[in-house]
Amino acid sequence: MSGSTRISQAxxxxxxxxxxxxxxxxxxxxFTGFAQSWLFALTIVQLCMISAIMALxxxxxxxxxxxxxxxxxxxxxxxxxxxxxxxxxxxxxxWSAGGAGIGxxxxxxxxxxxxxxxxxxxxDGLVRLIATALVLIIGYLLFTRYFGPATSxxxxxxxxxxxxxxxxxxxxxxxxxxxxxxxxxxxxxxxxIAIGLRSDYLAxxxxxxxxxxxxxxxxxxWLTRGxxxxxxxxxxxxxxVDLQTDPAFxxxxxxLGMEPIALSSIAVKLAYxxxxxxxxxxxxxxxxxxxYSPWGRMMRAIRDRPAAAEAMGKxxxxxxxxxxxxxxxxxxxxxxxxxxxxxxxTPGSYQPLRFTFLIWVMVxxxxxxxxxxxxxxxxxxxxxxxxxESAGFALMDGLSSLLAEDSxxxxxxxxxxxxxxxxxxxxxxILALRFAPRGLIPER
Numbered sequence: 001m002s003g004s005t006r007i008s009q010a011x012x013x014x015x016x017x018x019x020x021x022x023x024x025x026x027x028x029x030x031f032t033g034f035a036q037s038w039l040f041a042l043t044i045v046q047l048c049m050i051s052a053i054m055a056l057x058x059x060x061x062x063x064x065x066x067x068x069x070x071x072x073x074x075x076x077x078x079x080x081x082x083x084x085x086x087x088x089x090x091x092x093x094x095w096s097a098g099g100a101g102i103g104x105x106x107x108x109x110x111x112x113x114x115x116x117x118x119x120x121x122x123x124d125g126l127v128r129l130i131a132t133a134l135v136l137i138i139g140y141l142l143f144t145r146y147f148g149p150a151t152s153x154x155x156x157x158x159x160x161x162x163x164x165x166x167x168x169x170x171x172x173x174x175x176x177x178x179x180x181x182x183x184x185x186x187x188x189x190x191x192x193i194a195i196g197l198r199s200d201y202l203a204x205x206x207x208x209x210x211x212x213x214x215x216x217x218x219x220x221x222w223l224t225r226g227x228x229x230x231x232x233x234x235x236x237x238x239x240x241v242d243l244q245t246d247p248a249f250x251x252x253x254x255x256l257g258m259e260p261i262a263l264s265s266i267a268v269k270l271a272y273x274x275x276x277x278x279x280x281x282x283x284x285x286x287x288x289x290x291x292y293s294p295w296g297r298m299m300r301a302i303r304d305r306p307a308a309a310e311a312m313g314k315x316x317x318x319x320x321x322x323x324x325x326x327x328x329x330x331x332x333x334x335x336x337x338x339x340x341x342x343x344x345x346t347p348g349s350y351q352p353l354r355f356t357f358l359i360w361v362m363v364x365x366x367x368x369x370x371x372x373x374x375x376x377x378x379x380x381x382x383x384x385x386x387x388x389e390s391a392g393f394a395l396m397d398g399l400s401s402l403l404a405e406d407s408x409x410x411x412x413x414x415x416x417x418x419x420x421x422x423x424x425x426x427x428x429x430i431l432a433l434r435f436a437p438r439g440l441i442p443e444r
Contacts, residue, residue: 025380029044029383039262044386046272048382055366057072057333065302069202072210073355075186075210077347079182082178082332083339084167085178086167091157094165094166097153097154098152151221163222163225172234175339177333180329187329188325191321192321195317233340276337364439366439367443369443370441377439
């Protein structure tokens with residue numbers, strides 16, 4: 001083997017070393033802090049961590065089992081709903097106006113489902129079909145009788161400020177757990193219907209279901225205020241104004257030679273990063289343990305040879321449902337964390353086609369089937385996504401300066417600057433598929 005060949009192989013292996021790639025990512029973030037601002041760099045780190053968790057959830061579904069879930073934003077939105085239901089203050093007037101009707105509607109839904117199960121277990125043939133239809137019709141009529149008036153009464157309670165039931169008023173950190181459970185429950189229901197479809201049909205089905213979830217969230221004002229948004233959610237970390245008036249914190253700022261205002265912003269961001277890091281590390285650890293356990297080896301066998309695994313007695317559909325629920329739960333946790341960071345829930349910001357594509361780019365570029373690769377992809381792609389906006393305007397300004405003042409192309413270049421983001425994402429995806437089809441950190 002020649003010396004140049006050995007050097008080439010060494011360089012190639014270095015480029016696939018996780019420690020080297022994460023060191024490069026850390027250097028990019030540090031450069032952002034020095035060149036732009038540390039507050040901006042810490043903000044990017046916060047969102048990179050949430051993106052990495054969401055990419056980890058998609059990797060559990062796709063990398064472990066080959067399930068193409070295009071409804072990631074729907075499960076993330078359910079996580080955000082959970083954060084509201086847990087942390088928002090309850091609205092007593094709304095509960096008095098329509099709480100009883102909502103509770104009765106929930107009981108009717110439960111009773112209808114139980115009746116359908118009993119009917120389908122006791123009857124057969126055409127009689128079972130007719131009886132099931134009658135139970136559903138009666139249940140629907142009873143449900144609409146109480147649900148409509150209850151929601152109208154709730155939404156009429158000070159609609160400019162509340163107009164919804166509110167939440168339990170407890171720590172939003174519990175909302176992260178509830179977000180995972182709510183997304184997992186929805187995934188179980190969806191999976192019972194959609195799991196078993198071919199990969200392309202599953203993608204279409206999950207994308208459609210995500211749109212349905214978002215449509216419900218946007219239109220059911222009594223639950224999350226719809227497009228009027230929920231703001232002012234309590235933080236799990238101190239507020240900047242509280243730190244700026246704390247004598248101990250002021251003394252610390254003076255000892256560090258910093259202004260209390262600037263230091264308080266950095267301290268809050270570092271507190272969020274610490275919480276996010278705990279969740280990210282825990283999920284990576286659990287995902288790694290699952291991947292290299294007998295269960296994980298079985299899932300990869302099902303992914304690679306489903307017919308052979310089924311011939312060996314494995315329940316492929318049941319295992320696919322398991323991994324679909326687990327991955328969706330992780331996405332739900334990430335969605336609750338995002339609402340916690342923003343301090344508000346804005347259903348209009350969830351765009352399935354746009355951000356689901358972005359999460360998939362993270363998984364593909366980082367390395368499908370490798371948890372560390374998904375984390376790296378989450379950091380790298382979100383970093384590029386954020387920086388590409390300012391880079392696009394700088395590039396177009398530079399090109400415009402080469403043209404005459406009266407050139408019509410100057411305006412066109414400026415208008416084209418925001419479109420650099422999707423173009424750059426597509427270019428990164430093409431280059432990754434061409435030169436690193438298994439990702440930056442390939443599956444072992």
